[in-house]
Amino acid sequence: xxxxxxxxxxxxxxxxxxxxxxxxxxxxxxxxxxxxxxxxxxxxxxxxxxxxxxxxxxxxxxxxxxxxxxxxxxxxxxxxxxxxxxxxxxxxxxxxxxxxxxxxxxxxxxxxxxxxxxxxxxxxxxxxxxxxxxxxxxxxxxxxxxxxxxxxxxxxxxxxxxxxxxxxxxxxxxxxxxxxxxxxxxxxxxxxxxxxxxxxxxxxxxx
Numbered sequence: 001x002x003x004x005x006x007x008x009x010x011x012x013x014x015x016x017x018x019x020x021x022x023x024x025x026x027x028x029x030x031x032x033x034x035x036x037x038x039x040x041x042x043x044x045x046x047x048x049x050x051x052x053x054x055x056x057x058x059x060x061x062x063x064x065x066x067x068x069x070x071x072x073x074x075x076x077x078x079x080x081x082x083x084x085x086x087x088x089x090x091x092x093x094x095x096x097x098x099x100x101x102x103x104x105x106x107x108x109x110x111x112x113x114x115x116x117x118x119x120x121x122x123x124x125x126x127x128x129x130x131x132x133x134x135x136x137x138x139x140x141x142x143x144x145x146x147x148x149x150x151x152x153x154x155x156x157x158x159x160x161x162x163x164x165x166x167x168x169x170x171x172x173x174x175x176x177x178x179x180x181x182x183x184x185x186x187x188x189x190x191x192x193x194x195x196x197x198x199x200x201x202x203x204x205x206x207x
Contacts, residue, residue: 026130026131026132026137027125027130029132029137030116030130030132030137030139030153031120031125033155033158034116034117034118034120035120036158036183037065037067037158037159037160037182037183038066038067038183039064039065039066039067039182039183039184039185039186040063040064040065040066040159040160040180040181040182040183041062041063041064041065041180041181041184041186042062042063042159042160042177042178042179042180042181043060043061043062043063043177043178043179044060044061044062044063044175044176044177044178045058045059045060045175045176045178046058046059046060046061046075046173046174046175047173047174047176048171048172048173048174049171049172049174050170050171051169051170051171056171057078058078059075059076059077059078060075060076060077061073061074061075061076061077062074062076063175063177064186064190064191065117065118066118066186066188066191067118068087068118068119068120069085069086069087069105069115069118069119070085070086070087070118070188070191071083071084071085071114071115071117071118071191072084072085072190072191079094079095079096080095080096081093081094081095082095082193084190084191084192084193085105085115085191086105086191086192087105088104088105088106089102089103089104089105089205090102090103090104090105090108091103091193093193093195093199097200098196098198098199098200099199099200099201099202100193100195100199100200100201100202101202101204102201102202102203102204102205103204103205104204104205104206107205114148114151114165116128116139116151117153117160127141127142127143128140128141128142129141129142135154135155135156135161136152136153136154136155137152137153137154137155138150138151138152138153139151139152139153145168146168147167147168148165148166148167148168149166149167149168150164150165150166151163151164151165151166152164152165152166156180157182158182158183159177159180159181159182160177160180161176161177161180162174162175162176162177163175163177
């Protein structure tokens with residue numbers, strides 16, 4: 001009987017080892033793809049669905065990425081919003097409310113897998129599980145309290161073709177990227193933000 005248990009244990013160990021290896025391979029493949037994406041910009045069409053898969057909103061905007069740690073996510077419709085990060089500071093500007101919120105990027109990076117797009121920080125990557133098949137990768141946070149429950153990335157060649165963000169409230173925001181440009185020159189000034197005159201500024205960096 002001991003031999004039976006030993007063999008069973010070895011089989012389980014082999015299966016578990018295979019699962020870990022596959023997970024590591026997916027993460028390494030994704031890291032490799034992102035490492036090749038030194039810069040990226042595209043416009044996008046956004047569709048938001050609720051927990052029952054009913055469409056509740058559509059929108060459009062622009063996404064720009066630049067290594068290391070620079071991103072600009074701008075929504076034009078249905079309401080203008082701007083999210084910019086330079087690795088140190090995170091700016092969220094709500095044009096409709098005329099409000100700017102300023103965050104310490106280091107304190108926010110573990111709250112969304114989106115930052116993995118421009119980071120190779122092993123400590124940060126260790127907070128997420130990565131699975132993948134072909135050109136599609138799924139990133140899930142190990143912390144179940146993360147506001148983003150799942151981030152799905154679909155590549156087309158070097159560039160990012162689609163992205164889906166499943167949030168804790170059951171909504172999913174799907175982005176289809178068009179007019180994609182990979183590894184082009186992007187002015188780093190795009191990843192800085194100065195508040196327009198009269199805007200209410202909420203500085204949360206010390207909190």
